[in-house]
Amino acid sequence: MSKNIQLFNLIAGLIIIGMMIQVILSGSNNLPYIVILFYILSYWLQKLNFKGITKFVGLTITFLLLIWSLLLMFDFIFPFSP
Numbered sequence: 294m295s296k297n298i299q300l301f302n303l304i305a306g307l308i309i310i311g312m313m314i315q316v317i318l319s320g321s322n323n324l325p326y327i328v329i330l331f332y333i334l335s336y337w338l339q340k341l342n343f344k345g346i347t348k349f350v351g352l353t354i355t356f357l358l359l360i361w362s363l364l365l366m367f368d369f370i371f372p373f374s375p
Contacts, residue, residue: 298352302336305359312362315369332358 309332313325331354338351 298339301352302339302355305355306332306336309355309358309362312365316365328358328361 310329313329316325335351335354335358338347338354341351342348
């Protein structure tokens with residue numbers, strides 16, 4: 294994998310796993326564990342790179358998980374919003 298994709302995976306992984314740990318500590322159900330598992334599977338798909346398709350699918354899953362994790366962060370960034 295290229296350096297840009299590795300850097301994206303590192304930053305996305307820190308954000309996704311960090312937010313899911315925060316959700317777990319705030320008393321959530323098993324959904325954060327499934328999201329962390331999806332992140333690990335998407336990273337594995339990127340490493341597999343079968344005809345370029347799995348790399349694209351892995352990056353897409355990682356991007357969607359990153360967006361979803363950033364949306365969870367809005368409660369902490371804007372605590373007084375309705």
